[in-house]
Amino acid sequence: MNDIIRLIKDIITEVDIKAYVVGGYVRDKLINSKNEPEDLDIVFEDDFEGILDILKDKGAKISLIKKDLNVYRASYKGCLVDISRIKGKNIEEDLNKRDFTINAIALDVKDNKIIDPFKGRLHIKRRILQVVNENSLKEDAVRILRGVRFYIKYGMHFNGYTEEYIREEAKNIMKFPKDRVLDEIMHSIHNDESGVFFEVMDQYMVLKNILPYTEELKTVGKCKYHLVDAFTHMNTAYRVFKDLKKGYLKVDNLNLERFEKKIGLYDESDYLAFAVFVHDIGKYVSYKKEGECISFKGHDEKGLEIIEKVCDELKFPIEGKKIVSSVVRNHMYPLMIFKTEKEARKLKEYEFFKNFDKYIPHIIVASFCDVYATKIYIDHGNEKASFIEFISELMLKYNKFKNLKINRLLDGNNLIDLGLNGNDIGDMISELDKFIYLEGSKTREEQQKFVLKMIK
Numbered sequence: 001m002n003d004i005i006r007l008i009k010d011i012i013t014e015v016d017i018k019a020y021v022v023g024g025y026v027r028d029k030l031i032n033s034k035n036e037p038e039d040l041d042i043v044f045e046d047d048f049e050g051i052l053d054i055l056k057d058k059g060a061k062i063s064l065i066k067k068d069l070n071v072y073r074a075s076y077k078g079c080l081v082d083i084s085r086i087k088g089k090n091i092e093e094d095l096n097k098r099d100f101t102i103n104a105i106a107l108d109v110k111d112n113k114i115i116d117p118f119k120g121r122l123h124i125k126r127r128i129l130q131v132v133n134e135n136s137l138k139e140d141a142v143r144i145l146r147g148v149r150f151y152i153k154y155g156m157h158f159n160g161y162t163e164e165y166i167r168e169e170a171k172n173i174m175k176f177p178k179d180r181v182l183d184e185i186m187h188s189i190h191n192d193e194s195g196v197f198f199e200v201m202d203q204y205m206v207l208k209n210i211l212p213y214t215e216e217l218k219t220v221g222k223c224k225y226h227l228v229d230a231f232t233h234m235n236t237a238y239r240v241f242k243d244l245k246k247g248y249l250k251v252d253n254l255n256l257e258r259f260e261k262k263i264g265l266y267d268e269s270d271y272l273a274f275a276v277f278v279h280d281i282g283k284y285v286s287y288k289k290e291g292e293c294i295s296f297k298g299h300d301e302k303g304l305e306i307i308e309k310v311c312d313e314l315k316f317p318i319e320g321k322k323i324v325s326s327v328v329r330n331h332m333y334p335l336m337i338f339k340t341e342k343e344a345r346k347l348k349e350y351e352f353f354k355n356f357d358k359y360i361p362h363i364i365v366a367s368f369c370d371v372y373a374t375k376i377y378i379d380h381g382n383e384k385a386s387f388i389e390f391i392s393e394l395m396l397k398y399n400k401f402k403n404l405k406i407n408r409l410l411d412g413n414n415l416i417d418l419g420l421n422g423n424d425i426g427d428m429i430s431e432l433d434k435f436i437y438l439e440g441s442k443t444r445e446e447q448q449k450f451v452l453k454m455i456k
Helices: 002-015 026-031 049-057 091-096 120-126 143-154 162-176 178-191 197-203 231-248 267-276 297-312 318-330 333-339 341-379 380-403 410-415 423-439 444-455
Strands: 020-023 040-043 061-064 071-074 080-085 106-108 114-117 288-290 293-296
Touching: 002 020, 002 040, 002 071, 002 080, 002 288, 020 026, 026 120, 040 178, 049 061, 049 071, 061 091, 061 444, 080 231, 080 380, 091 114, 114 162, 143 162, 143 178, 162 178, 178 444, 197 231, 231 267, 231 341, 267 297, 267 318, 267 341, 267 444, 333 380, 341 423, 410 423, 423 444
Parallel strands: 040 080
Antiparallel strands: 020 040, 020 106, 061 071, 071 080, 106 114, 288 293
16 A cells, blocks of 8 residues: 555645545554555545546556546555545545544645544544544434444444434434445444444344344243343354354364355355344244243244345345345254154255255254354253254265265166156156165166166
């Protein structure tokens, strides 16, 4: 970043224009001088089109990234900088329009001086999150989520009247662009190493304005299987997932590195973390009590209905929605297999793998977090250890299932030679895979005998 800052400093010195580094770059450097922020924002007091031309001549690539706000991006020696004009008559007015005081600090590029009209440096030192003014959140309630992200990432806390503004404006969050809301949620989950995001969101009365039934879930859930309410259990399951991800909890064959694939800007594991939290979101609407008997039958189906609407409203990417929906609908399946007599498990395992193939690892991880979170508080029959072993074995068996195609020694052409055609070929391949999984890998001759037997 130093190269492009020096280049811009040389340019503005020649043309006599004021420029300032603002935003996250300044904040992160003040938090820790060893930080290497990836984002750099520079604002100019006057029109900067001439600056862009000079940057081009110096070898920078320029692109317009926000036409409505006239924001340009310059790429120079592997560094990116966003360039725009200040909002207002001067830098002080610009900083007054920002969200929190820790973000309302500027560096004068030419004079290398800090402009800090709202005591942002003092607040960084004291780990305080304070809004710049009383309109900071009214103008953009999504800033609340950004504040929660800083709270988590930097170990900061809101001052008293900022807390009041948050609780007052939280109800307006969903009036703003939903893609921004989702972006802040996923950004916070990605940075949430301690597993406190949803707890903090609830503490400041934010979560209930984004996820339905948040308050109601606190009133149900306790039964002979659960010592805590559904909301507390969901929070605990989310923390278990974060502990798994950090390696504090280890389960053989449960490798979370497989979830590092990107879905847009965030990891698959971030969407899985969200899914783990919302896995029981259907419990309030499915709650039934008859005498002393409490049940949540169908909470997975009800949860699916609820969470699909949430995903659509927040504009989840298609693959992210599929992960969340698969987990919410099917998180009980591994436990159902675990409760089945061992002799009958194999068929249920096969059906599970076949029906939900791509999302099996996600469902297994979520099921582990769900059950482990339950067993933290109550463990009838000391099942926690045996369930951990079961989950480990289930992942191994899933890997075996994935190898069925390798172990299948007959293909479509072989089945045609044996007298099959059309849809019958696909159906027979499914039956053959089932036979191989249940009976073990077979020779080509044994597989052919099975097919002939099925045809008769």
